[in-house]
Amino acid sequence: MADQFLGFDLSTQQLKGIVVGSDLKLVHEAKVDFDADFSKYGIHKGVLTNPSEGEVFAPVALWLEAIDLVLQRLKEQGADLSKVQGISGAGMQHGTVFWSQDAEKLLVGLDEGKTLAEQLEGGAKGERKGAFSHPFSPNWQDASTQNQCDRFDAALGSPEKLADATGSSAHHRFSGPQILRFREKYPEAYKATARISLVSSFFASIFRGKICPVDKGDVGGTNLWDINNGRWHKDMLKLTAGDSDVSDLAAKLGEVHEDGGHSFGNISPYFVKRYGFPPSAQIITFTGDNPSTILALPLRSSDAIVSLGTSTTFLMSTSQYKPDAAYHFMNHPATSGLYMFMLCYKNGGLAREHIRDAINSLHPSAAPNSWDLFNSTATSTPVLGQENPETDPQRLGLYFPRPEIVPNVRAGTWRFLYKDHTLTPVDPDNNNDNKAWPIPQADARAILESQFLSLRLRSQNLVEPQGDLPPQPRRIYMVGGGAANSAIAELAGQVLGGSEGVYKLDIGGNACALGAAYKAAWGVLRASPDEKFEDFLEKRWNETEFVKKICDGYREGVFERYGAALEGFAEMERRVVEENGDPKLADQNAGGKVS
Ligand SMILES: Nc1ncnc2c1ncn2[C@@H]1O[C@H](COP(=O)(O)OP(=O)(O)O)[C@@H](O)[C@H]1O
Numbered sequence: 217m218a219d220q221f222l223g224f225d226l227s228t229q230q231l232k233g234i235v236v237g238s239d240l241k242l243v244h245e246a247k248v249d250f251d252a253d254f255s256k257y258g259i260h261k262g263v264l265t266n267p268s269e270g271e272v273f274a275p276v277a278l279w280l281e282a283i284d285l286v287l288q289r290l291k292e293q294g295a296d297l298s299k300v301q302g303i304s305g306a307g308m309q310h311g312t313v314f315w316s317q318d319a320e321k322l323l324v325g326l327d328e329g330k331t332l333a334e335q336l337e338g339g340a341k342g343e344r345k346g347a348f349s350h351p352f353s354p355n356w357q358d359a360s361t362q363n364q365c366d367r368f369d370a371a372l373g374s375p376e377k378l379a380d381a382t383g384s385s386a387h388h389r390f391s392g393p394q395i396l397r398f399r400e401k402y403p404e405a406y407k408a409t410a411r412i413s414l415v416s417s418f419f420a421s422i423f424r425g426k427i428c429p430v431d432k433g434d435v436g437g438t439n440l441w442d443i444n445n446g447r448w449h450k451d452m453l454k455l456t457a458g459d460s461d462v463s464d465l466a467a468k469l470g471e472v473h474e475d476g477g478h479s480f481g482n483i484s485p486y487f488v489k490r491y492g493f494p495p496s497a498q499i500i501t502f503t504g505d506n507p508s509t510i511l512a513l514p515l516r517s518s519d520a521i522v523s524l525g526t527s528t529t530f531l532m533s534t535s536q537y538k539p540d541a542a543y544h545f546m547n548h549p550a551t552s553g554l555y556m557f558m559l560c561y562k563n564g565g566l567a568r569e570h571i572r573d574a575i576n577s578l579h580p581s582a583a584p585n586s587w588d589l590f591n592s593t594a595t596s597t598p599v600l601g602q603e604n605p606e607t608d609p610q611r612l613g614l615y616f617p618r619p620e621i622v623p624n625v626r627a628g629t630w631r632f633l634y635k636d637h638t639l640t641p642v643d644p645d646n647n648n649d650n651k652a653w654p655i656p657q658a659d660a661r662a663i664l665e666s667q668f669l670s671l672r673l674r675s676q677n678l679v680e681p682q683g684d685l686p687p688q689p690r691r692i693y694m695v696g697g698g699a700a701n702s703a704i705a706e707l708a709g710q711v712l713g714g715s716e717g718v719y720k721l722d723i724g725g726n727a728c729a730l731g732a733a734y735k736a737a738w739g740v741l742r743a744s745p746d747e748k749f750e751d752f753l754e755k756r757w758n759e760t761e762f763v764k765k766i767c768d769g770y771r772e773g774v775f776e777r778y779g780a781a782l783e784g785f786a787e788m789e790r791r792v793v794e795e796n797g798d799p800k801l802a803d804q805n806a807g808g809k810v811s
């Protein structure tokens with residue numbers, strides 16, 4: 217195939233690269249697993265932590281090494297990179313990279329005989345100047361910015377007003393509060409910072425050999441973008457700049473590019489000489505991992521994507537802008553006038569793994585990391601743990617091994633029995649309670665129900681009736697690592713519905729990288745700047761080859777039982793937040809708010 221397109225996904229634990237042809241079919245894919253390939257950085261699940269301050273961050277040098285390694289792996293697999301006409305990528309959202317004054321000079325003069333890390337990373341103890349004023353990028357799991365979030369939420373009068381203006385109320389991980397904290401904690405490094413990139417624009421800059429603008433979809437994850445007027449929000453910039461010069465901050469952030477298919481120009485000569493890319497290969501705007509995921513398929517307005525990565529995210533594309541402090545709206549990464557609706561939970565894959573491991577530990581013969589027992593336990597447990605729905609209480613739990621965002625609450629596990637509008641806490645050390653809620657067996661179904669009930673609670677005012685069926689998504693698309701698990705998909709369908717069913721992509725394992733590769737293809741091949749991404753995709757989309765139905769969604773009776781369970785679920789969240797959350801955030805995050 218002559219023309220090929222390369223898409224990347226730089227996520228929490230991995231860097232994935234995939235090559236597609238102009239027919240959008242997968243040609244090659246390769247990945248770098250940060251823990252397995254780069255244990256020398258002392259990372260765990262892709263990140264470093266400083267629990268005393270709630271900090272979670274990743275070494276930028278690790279990502280540089282990962283870029284060289286993933287390209288090497290693609291070549292080892294036989295990818296002919298000389299066929300690549302366009303490159304785009306997705307970066308995990310909200311992370312920031314702080315470039316030094318030397319960055320542009322170093323980027324433009326890269327020597328193909330050396331690695332990226334050798335040339336861009338600063339030497340230890342500062343004996344060699346590098347391209348970064350700070351060696352780490354704050355990670356989306358960071359929870360160190362409560363003080364800054366309070367100031368962001370107060371700046372326009374209330375969290376709701378901030379959400380109206382920027383698409384989201386203040387969140388720990390959002391780049392605005394993160395940059396404010398960085399400036400206050402490391403004033404010298406802030407002063408020495410020439411430019412600030414998001415992970416996506418950092419990544420584009422490496423490939424372009426020049427610092428590239430931030431993308432209009434990804435910028436919605438900063439709390440700094442005035443989404444209604446399409447410009448940096450001057451009050452939020454002022455707050456972030458504090459006693460430093462606000463125009464200097466604006467210059468550090470640079471411009472935001474409005475066209476998701478825009479080409480920043482040709483690929484850096486480093487990649488041409490070292491990996492054999494054609495000098496004409498175009499670098500198309502890189503975006504965030506979630507915006508990129510919605511580009512992996514022709515998503516209609518009533519479809520939903522459930523992304524089961526390290527985080528759980530729930531995504532919809534919509535023309536309605538209905539901001540709320542409990543969730544996020546961002547610009548659609550490709551189509552003007554559309555928005556991406558998003559819910560994001562910190563406790564996704566890792567929380568499920570904890571239950572999986574606890575169940576496996578009861579069975580010495582269970583293969584480590586196998587999901588078989590977790591799955592069979594979850595699917596053989598009755599709906600809401602009720603053998604008899606008339607007489608038994610509902611089992612409702614929250615499983616947050618890390619502090620959670622939705623709702624904003626400290627780390628912990630809470631289990632309740634709900635009957636007659638009353639929540640009774642389950643005491644794991646009490647024998648009677650253990651009979652009503654066997655731990656960890658009953659947790660397998662309860663954690664999945666809990667995660668999907670939370671999504672249903674918060675998205676219910678965005679979905680519409682489907683024919684004669686009650687309001688629900690038309691299709692649920694499962695993506696991310698957890699999409700490989702059919703028991704999880706089964707539970708997603710039971711709780712969330714889906715009039716046409718639950719689907720997964722059948723081309724390649726990674727929707728996010730695929731979305732990036734499609735965007736690269738669109739950017740290079742579109743007939744004119746007016747050709748919409750959706751039209752481009754529809755023309756090449758092969759429904760029967762590209763997606764696969766995993767199971768039914770809506771099941772009459774079951775869907776309604778989960779609908780009725782939302783009352784107890786919202787009540788449980790309210791109570792847990794009241795007893796364990798940040799009081800200022802309790803109201804805005806309690807589940808009952810969204811009805
Ligand atoms: N068969 C499976 N069943 C359930 N979860 C799985 C399965 N395979 C992988 N996962 C989960 O997928 C997660 C990684 O997903 P991925 O989308 O690759 O992560 P990220 O993009 O956050 O780096 C892991 O945390 C793991 O729990």
Ligand SMILES: O=C(CO)[C@@H](O)[C@H](O)COP(=O)(O)O
Pocket residue numbers: 227228229307308309310356389437505506525526527528529560
């Ligand atoms: O914080 C968010 C979205 O707001 C996360 O979705 C990150 O974007 C990381 O995603 P994964 O590594 O789990 O794919």
